[in-house]
Amino acid sequence: MIYRRRALQRRLDELRDVLDGEAVDKLAERLNRAGKDRVAAMWELVVLHGLSKCGLLQHEVVLASLRRPDILLEQGTLRLTADVTAVSDEGIDKDNPYHELSQMIEAAKNKLKLPIGGLDLRVRSKHESTKRGTRTVLLVPPRRKLQEFVRQTIVPQLREQMTAGKFPLRIAIDDDDVGLDITIDPTKSPYISGGFAAYDVPKIKDRNPLYSALKAKAEQLRGADGITGVIVGDGDCVALSGRSANWDEVSTRQIVAEFFRQFSSVDFALLLSVRESRHGWAPYPKPVRQNDASLFVREGCNARSELNTLFQAMIEHFPKPAMMPVNGALRAREDDYDVGHHGGYSMSGSSVVRLGLREFTEIFAGLRTLQDNGAKYVEAARKMPREPNHLQAVVLRNLMAGRLPESIEVIKTDEEDNDDWVEIRFGGIDPAIAPLR
Known part of the structure; x- marks a missing residue:
């Protein structure tokens, strides 16, 4: 996910001193369950934990409407009721299933014994105009018909060209409903490329995922006392990505303004995301990621200054x-854990080596070897050509020279990391495994 598991665990632990243990247990249960709700639970956790440091926090206090908003916070004279949600472009992605089509074509290639990758998929698009505005739609078959389309339309053409010995394989489809240009070049394996129009950029103020998320929470706040608002976390939504609007797009500010116009009971909207930048003169500088918050307050609300200070x-x-x-949204859908320092290592001369603690333990347990180069999916990686592992060569060279480890030390990291390090220091020649001198 967006934040490390160790960091989330500490916040769960600290919240147990503030909120009911059952409420925290439910948050942990959601965080342990793969799926898109994991991202929403993550944002709820960090918001609740952050606010617990700023005032008197209560969770899911019942309103007169019997609704249970996530947050009731009292800080001096400020009384705030808010709900937390996450927003993604998943619904739009389902209507434009480019990635599913790419995966199905790749699977069909594998059945035809073609090498992994080498696929270039280009998708055309069209613009649909409505009274509310215009939206971009990719020219791909509906999701429910993708499998049939690949089986009945794509595969027969691939087989025909393969039988005729035509390489690269090329398929072009251009009609009112489907517009595709497919090229399969085995010499470019294992890489996949493609292109399509930006269909997820909001172009209608009240017909987009961000507006829908705000609207869904407005009802939850109806009848609440004091200042009310919605806190929205980014679950992979273009409207929260910070990109500048082009002439035919609507900005985040326009979307929130439209929401305030239609729902006068909500005083503020806080949008949470992450920004990434790169600094330095190195060819590939390490990215710097920072939390980002955009606060929008309804005109006439006199708590703007207090809200700004609180959320900062x-x-x-x-x-x-x-x-x-x-x-983070992609990883949240996976059942297993993120990799640690797998494949990473360092050496000091020929006698000191360092590798990730998790990889070291998995090697010790027989789940992988150094030659697997830290691959997440070991069995799949072993079917691909593998580069020599230099760390393995150093360890083997020490062993063959009669040198065994004289110390193994665990180097601890902090909660912002998801792995520790193991440092192995090789000693002098041991006559137990070397010629006597």
């Missing part, structure tokens, strides 16, 4: 982002 203080207690929302 809340953000100070957020973990350091480990991933951008697009990657």
Whole structure:
């Protein structure tokens, strides 16, 4: 996810001193369950934890409407009721299934005994105009018909060209419903490329995922006392990505303004995301990720200054982002854990080596070897050509010279990392495994 598991665990532990243990247990349960709700639970956790450091926090206090908003916070004279949610472009992605089509074509290639990768998929698009505005739609078959389309349309053409010995394989489809240009070049394996129009950029103020997320929470706040608002976390949504609007796009500010116009009971909207930048003169500088918050307050609300100060203080207690929302949302759908320092190592001369503690333990348990180069999916990686592992060569060279480890030390990291290090120091020649001198 966006934040490291160790950082999330500490916040769960600290919240148990503030909130009911059952409520924290439910958060942990959601965080342990793969799926898109994991991202929403993550944002709820860091927001609740951050606010718990800023005032008197209560969770899911029942309103007169019997609704249970996530947050009731009292800080001096400020009384705030808010709900937390996450927003993604998943619904739009389902209507434009480019990635699913790419995966199905790749699977069909494998069945035809073609090498992994070498696929270039280009998708055309069209613009649909409505009374509310215009939206971009990719010219791909509906999701429910993708499998049939690949089986009945794509595969027969691939087989025909393969039988005729035509390489690269090329398929072009251009009609009112489907517009594709497919090239399969085995010499470019194992890489996949492609292109399509930006279909997820909001172009209608009240017909986009961000507006829908705000609208869904407005009802939850109806009847609440004091200042009310919605806190939205980025679950991979273009509207929260910070990109500038082009002439035919609507900005985040326009979307929130439209929401305030239609729902006068909500006083503020706080949008949370992550920004990434690169600094330095190195060819590939390490990315710097920072938490980002955009606060929008309804005109006429006199708590703007207090809200700004409160949320600035809340953000100070957020973990350091480990991933951008697009990657965090993808990882949240996976059952297993993120890799640690797998494949990473360092050496000091020929006698001191360092590798990740998790990889070291997995090697010790027989789940992998150094030759697997830290691959997440070991069995799949072993079917691919593998580069020699220099760390393995150093360890083997020490062993063959009669040198065994004289010390093994665990180098601990902090909660912003998801792995520790093991440092192995080789000693002098041991006559137990070397000629006597």
